[in-house]
Amino acid sequence: MSKYDAIANLHAPSALIGVEIIDGIGILTLKNRRKLNALRRDMMRRLTESLESFAEDKIRVVILRAEAGMDVWSSGxxxxxxxxxxxxPLPYADPLEETLRAIRAYPGPVIAMVHGSVWGGAFDMVLSCDIVIADESASFAITPVNLGLPYNTTGLLHFVGRLRENxxxxxxxxxxxxxAKKAAEYGVINHLVPSAQLETHTMEIARQMASKAPLAMAAIKEQLRVISDxxxxxxxxxxxxxxxxRKAYESADYREGIAAFLEKRQPAFKGE
Structure with missing residues (x-):
């Protein structure tokens, strides 16, 4: 068993991610179909560990994707x-925050290959990738106001760094x-391709980047990260x-937002 098999099967038999290398390209697959690829702590830790292992092995390009056939890329x-x-709710040590930092600091391109809808913190994760390739089924939503959750400043900077403020x-x-079409116009998506071509097109671009000088790419990516971060x-x-x-996450509205989500009803926010 390789170390990648060990990472992917930490809690076998229900591994939450798949880890593989094809043509020297690392592929991380979100596989928690039952929970719509919700970004659980254990999933995020495995993603971070996998990225660290890829970096140690000098894997030049990484693709982050959902399991084939899922209509939801991640529910957030x-x-x-x-x-x-x-x-x-979003402290520095949160496993999702650690994964976002690992993606942004990875010494090579990380490509988000998107089929299906992307919700909440998963949108932040997609924007933390260097390239986004998606098909016509893709959609993107950032939803903290549905919960009364005050998004963190770091996450807002990720969005402002990629998209117009308005x-x-x-x-x-x-x-x-x-x-998907609007997301491509706004710059969320680099390449919008037909669903039948999504995997082929993504691998073509990954192979192209993997053939370039890795030290130069790592230096350029790190400079861009520092400039934007x-x-x-x-x-x-x-x-x-x-x-x-603090006032928002200590508020009655935040308690109401979480309760309404768990009870599957519309929240009644009062601004207090």
Whole structure:
């Protein structure tokens, strides 16, 4: 058994991800069909470990995808695993946050291959990838306002770094999905291709990038990450933002949002 088999089967027989290497390209497959690929802590830890192993083995390009035949690429952060109201729902040490950092810091291109709908934190994960290739079934929605959840500043910077600010506001304020054609127009998707060509097209681009100079690509990617990630924010401004977030995740609205989701009903937010 290879170390990749060991990572993918930490909790066999119901592995949540598949890990394989094809033509020197690392492929990570979300496989929790029963939970619509909800971004569970154990899944995120395995993704992070797999990326670390790929980096150690100098795998030049990684593809992140969902299992074939799924209409939902990922339903987003597993709501049942969010901390109870009163605690920061998206702290620095959250396994999803660790995976986002691992994707962004990976020393080579990470491609999101998207078939189906992408929800919540999974949208952040797709935007953290370097290239997005999708078919016509793809859609994208960022939904924290449906729960009363204050998204973190780091995550907002991921969106602002890729998309126009007015579009980011609309996505966050309405939580309405954008379909594939619009997502391509807005710059979420690099290549929009027919479903029958999705895997072939993705592998072609991955092979092309894998043939290029890996040290040069790693240096370019890291420079771009530093340029986009390290936006100066005054300490007092950051503290004010954190205070605004704290008021939201300690609020009755946040408790109501989580309760409504679990009870499968519409929340009744009161702004308190």
């Amino acid at each position: 952060h597993d709501i049942t695993e969010l901390p109870r109201p009163g605690q920061d 579009l980011v506001k609309e996505l966050f304020f309405t939580a309405t999905p954008i379909e 390290y936006q100066p924010i005054a300490a007092q401004v950051f503290e004010r933002l954190q205070d605004l977030r």
